[in-house]
Amino acid sequence: MSIEDRYKLNKEITLIDIANELNVSKSTVSRALQNHHSIGAETTKAVHELAKKYNYQPNAIASSLFKKSTKTIGVIVPILSHYFFSTVIAGIEDVAYKAGYKVIICQSHELYEREVIVSKTLLSAKVDGLIVSVSKETVNMDHFQQFLDKNIPLIFFDRLPTGIQSNSVSVDDYEGAFKIVEHLIEQGCKRIAHFTGPLNIALAQNRLQGYKDALRKHHIPVNDELIYECGFERTQGITTTEKLLTDQVSVDAIFAVCDPVAIGVMLTLKQKSIKIPHDIAVVGFNDDPTATVIDPPLTTVAQPAFEIGVAAADIFLKQVIGPSRSYIKEVLKTNLTIRQSSLRKNR
Amino acid sequence: MSIEDRYKLNKEITLIDIANELNVSKSTVSRALQNHHSIGAETTKAVHELAKKYNYQPNAIASSLFKKSTKTIGVIVPILSHYFFSTVIAGIEDVAYKAGYKVIICQSHELYEREVIVSKTLLSAKVDGLIVSVSKETVNMDHFQQFLDKNIPLIFFDRLPTGIQSNSVSVDDYEGAFKIVEHLIEQGCKRIAHFTGPLNIALAQNRLQGYKDALRKHHIPVNDELIYECGFERTQGITTTEKLLTDQVSVDAIFAVCDPVAIGVMLTLKQKSIKIPHDIAVVGFNDDPTATVIDPPLTTVAQPAFEIGVAAADIFLKQVIGPSRSYIKEVLKTNLTIRQSSLRKNR
DNA sequence: TATATTTACGCAACCGGTTGTGTAAATATA
DNA sequence: TATATTTACACAACCGGTTGCGTAAATATA
Numbered sequence: 001m002s003i004e005d006r007y008k009l010n011k012e013i014t015l016i017d018i019a020n021e022l023n024v025s026k027s028t029v030s031r032a033l034q035n036h037h038s039i040g041a042e043t044t045k046a047v048h049e050l051a052k053k054y055n056y057q058p059n060a061i062a063s064s065l066f067k068k069s070t071k072t073i074g075v076i077v078p079i080l081s082h083y084f085f086s087t088v089i090a091g092i093e094d095v096a097y098k099a100g101y102k103v104i105i106c107q108s109h110e111l112y113e114r115e116v117i118v119s120k121t122l123l124s125a126k127v128d129g130l131i132v133s134v135s136k137e138t139v140n141m142d143h144f145q146q147f148l149d150k151n152i153p154l155i156f157f158d159r160l161p162t163g164i165q166s167n168s169v170s171v172d173d174y175e176g177a178f179k180i181v182e183h184l185i186e187q188g189c190k191r192i193a194h195f196t197g198p199l200n201i202a203l204a205q206n207r208l209q210g211y212k213d214a215l216r217k218h219h220i221p222v223n224d225e226l227i228y229e230c231g232f233e234r235t236q237g238i239t240t241t242e243k244l245l246t247d248q249v250s251v252d253a254i255f256a257v258c259d260p261v262a263i264g265v266m267l268t269l270k271q272k273s274i275k276i277p278h279d280i281a282v283v284g285f286n287d288d289p290t291a292t293v294i295d296p297p298l299t300t301v302a303q304p305a306f307e308i309g310v311a312a313a314d315i316f317l318k319q320v321i322g323p324s325r326s327y328i329k330e331v332l333k334t335n336l337t338i339r340q341s342s343l344r345k346n347r
Numbered sequence: 348m349s350i351e352d353r354y355k356l357n358k359e360i361t362l363i364d365i366a367n368e369l370n371v372s373k374s375t376v377s378r379a380l381q382n383h384h385s386i387g388a389e390t391t392k393a394v395h396e397l398a399k400k401y402n403y404q405p406n407a408i409a410s411s412l413f414k415k416s417t418k419t420i421g422v423i424v425p426i427l428s429h430y431f432f433s434t435v436i437a438g439i440e441d442v443a444y445k446a447g448y449k450v451i452i453c454q455s456h457e458l459y460e461r462e463v464i465v466s467k468t469l470l471s472a473k474v475d476g477l478i479v480s481v482s483k484e485t486v487n488m489d490h491f492q493q494f495l496d497k498n499i500p501l502i503f504f505d506r507l508p509t510g511i512q513s514n515s516v517s518v519d520d521y522e523g524a525f526k527i528v529e530h531l532i533e534q535g536c537k538r539i540a541h542f543t544g545p546l547n548i549a550l551a552q553n554r555l556q557g558y559k560d561a562l563r564k565h566h567i568p569v570n571d572e573l574i575y576e577c578g579f580e581r582t583q584g585i586t587t588t589e590k591l592l593t594d595q596v597s598v599d600a601i602f603a604v605c606d607p608v609a610i611g612v613m614l615t616l617k618q619k620s621i622k623i624p625h626d627i628a629v630v631g632f633n634d635d636p637t638a639t640v641i642d643p644p645l646t647t648v649a650q651p652a653f654e655i656g657v658a659a660a661d662i663f664l665k666q667v668i669g670p671s672r673s674y675i676k677e678v679l680k681t682n683l684t685i686r687q688s689s690l691r692k693n694r
Numbered sequence: 695t696a697t698a699t700t701t702a703c704g705c706a707a708c709c710g711g712t713t714g715t716g717t718a719a720a721t722a723t724a
Numbered sequence: 725t726a727t728a729t730t731t732a733c734a735c736a737a738c739c740g741g742t743t744g745c746g747t748a749a750a751t752a753t754a
Contacts, residue, residue: 010496014710025734030712040732055493060471061417062710065408065739072451072472080440081433090427093454102468104419105452107440121449124407125419146402149357234636263640270642289581293610295617295642361740372704377742387702409740412709699752708742715735722729 003054013056022046033058064126072102073316074122074130078110078159082232082260083288084305085133088157091309092131099317101128112137119143129153129316134161136198136232153319155312160202167319169311169330173203173285176301176334177210180283181255183299183336185218187344189253189281192220195230195240195265197257207257207285225249230261237264245272252280253342259284259291259300266294266341281342287335296340304332350401360403369393380405411473419449420663421469421477425457425506429579429607430635431652432480435504438656439478446664448475459484466490476500476663481508483545483579500666502659507549514666516658516677520550520632523648523681524557527630528602530646530683532565534691536600536628539567542577542587542612544604554604554632572596577608584611592619599627600689606631606638606647613641613688628689634682643687651679 003017015033019026024043032039032047039047050056064070073096077085093103104127108115115135122130123146130147133156141164147154148166155167184192194211197204212222226249230240237256241264244251256262262284269276276282276296284291287302315328350364362380366373371390379386379394386394397403411417420443424432440450451474455462462482469477470493477494480503488511494501495513502514531539541558544551559569573596577587584603588611591598603609609631616623623629623643631638634649662675 010498012497012710016710026711027713027735028733030710031733034712038732043732057467057471059412059473059710061408061412061473062739063712065406065412065710065741066712068739070408080427080437081430083428083430086428086433089452090454093427097465102451102453102472104449105436106449107437118444120404124404125449126406126408150359151357267640290637290640293614293637294640359740363740373741374705374743375703377740378703381742385702390702406740409709410742412711412740413742415709695754697752697754699750701748701750703747703749705744705746707744710739712738714737717734718732720729720731722727724725724727 003050007054012059013054014059017054018047018050018056021050068126069128070126071100072104072125072127073313074125074127075103075105076108076115076118076122076130076132076134077105078108078133078135080105080107083290084158084258084286084303087305088133088309088312091306091311092313093309094306095310095313095317099313108135108138110135110137112140116143119147123147123152127152128320129155131155131157131312131316133158134201135159136201139200153316155315157308157312158203162200162202165327167315167328169308169315169332170203171303171308171332171334173206173334174210174213176285176303176336177207177255178214179210179334179336180285180299180301181211181214182218183338184253184255184281184283184342185214185220187253187277187281187342189344190220191223191226191251192253192255193226193228193244193249193251195228195237195254195256195261197230197232199229204257211255226251230257232258232260234260234264234267237261238268241265241268253277254280254282256282256284259286259288259298262298262300262341263288263290263294266298277340277342277344281344283342287337291337291339294341299339299342300337302335302337304335307332350397354401359406360401361406364401365394365397365403368397415473416475417449417473418447419451419472419474420660421472421474422450422452423455423462423465423469423477423479423481424452425455425480425482427452427454430637431505431605431633431650434652435480435656435659438653438658439660440656441653442657442660442664446660455482455485457482457484459487463490466494470494470499474499475667476502478502478504478659478663480505481548482506483548486547500663502662504655504659505550509547509549512674514662514675516655516662516679517550518650518655518679518681520553520681521557521560523632523650523683524554524602525561526557526681526683527632527646527648528558528561529565530685531600531602531628531630531689532561532567534600534624534628534689536691537567538570538573538598539600539602540573540575540591540596540598542575542584542601542603542608544577544579546576551604558602573598577604579605579607581607581611581614584608585615588612588615600624601627601629603629603631606633606635606645609645609647609688610635610637610641613645624687624689624691628691630689634684638684638686641688646686646689647684649682649684651682654679 003021015026015029032044106118157169284300291298350368362373362376366376379391453465504516631647638645
């Protein structure tokens, strides 16, 4: 069948079609499209013209098979519909796109099993690299080991795993927590509760530690009754606040592990007519867009989500170009963003 | 090299490695892994055992090349970090995952050129289907035509294109707008402004039309001075509100094309100490999580974002199984969600 | 016992690019 | 003029699975 016929029938146009039309071999066409020097100028021109005329789209699959590079980066996040994660992905995508990479995104839905399955899928899909924020259930990291074994760049962000050495991008959770708790103390708070994330996750541990150390620095005893293991969701912020109120625990501030939880806390307190920050000050972590919507606006620790994505993708590109034995651990700075939800002193 | 050696060296284990080890042909191994009836029970068992022992991962690329199916769905959204889009994607991913499909997500960043490029990339990547919400710049749809030509299922959602016949999933924007404007009228509003989206987008047109028809039904003249072309972003809601206030246009309600805009409106009004809903009622469209955070909570039209994703992926699956000449146009119902931002009557 | 059928597997082509090697013709150098 | 080099292209192997077809041996049927 002629290339003309195939084109009209919406058949896939391949190198062979172009080769047949020009009476050259497909290797010549392949090289001509790459502007290889060993192909004559006229031939090269003719090939490019035909390719354009018939809207030739190279089959990336075939190319990948031989080149062993799919030009794709796999990304696994616990949940896509959180502003933090979707913004990180936007950062990854931005860098990847400019470097000619596609991005395959998977959600673990905070489920360990699902994380294992999608990581296998991405391994089979031969992604050139993997960027991950692990699920809150994940303790065993074996499913990631294979990427390291096969020298596929592996970069963790935000939720860093324990017990596996690899590249990572995170923020200084300890310092962020320390600063925001210190800020609460400066505002006169003395009984500061902390709603933590799942404690198998390093960032939750680090924020907790920052909280404790800030208290100790200011000679405020750390009271385990003020530490509630919570989670990352607004709903968990709501239920934990209700628990705290039923427990009749007296507090003058709540430091939530992240903004969605802080929002849940504030909504619950407001519903019970507890004044923020007068009765209880509330602070979070992340600087979600919602932080400026709630009344009073939420004091929080701003994380550069987009930049985290950019940094992760940059590490990927570095490792692809020159794979190295050493790991890159990047820790970005946070920014204490003070708003009304924590301001108890008159100014 | 023996399979044992290759395994230890972290080399890729292939069908051939297993075949050599068992002294059978690779076609036998391939069939054994598929539990093909023509392969003996013992051989099948031995193959599976070896595959497991050496953690054999089939090369999906090689398989795709022959089968002409990559088991991936491409998704193009304008922007990922909007709750609506990330939730739709979650819905798509949910269905896709269960059916054994991966999802490649791309952002157009509301740029026509970028949309063209990513659609070409996805075409080269041989996605089995494409689900799209077009960018606000997009007028020309030629880049999508190729998917139709090649019988690759193409499904639009939310932002439906004009001038191209294809599958689509949307909500009844007209009806949603009509109902919410009617609600405002019932609350006694007479000078209702509308902040529209870009008017080349069908949904913006439909919501505008719903707005106009609701006014007409209740014998309120449509006043072009009350219609502001705005956009989909919170920032645009802020600037447009500022414009309206400088224009000294007198209104008693604002119907924003979507919740982010409505939030921008409310924040601006609150900043100017304009009482909501007493002075000006505000309503949106989408039911973002933020709608319940702002004070007063935002009256809005709830769109089933997750279900939209599910519906789009379901259409894809249907078309993959039995490609048909006809298109599926699914229109989901919206839900008027009344909160305090629009309640002007005492109850 | 002779023929038909089933079982179990190998061979080789195929998917669509990519690239190392070979070679004839054209040009350059000795 | 004889040899060396460059130019421009073809051939074929290759990437790693998949599948149609062929066939010998084992079993079933007549």
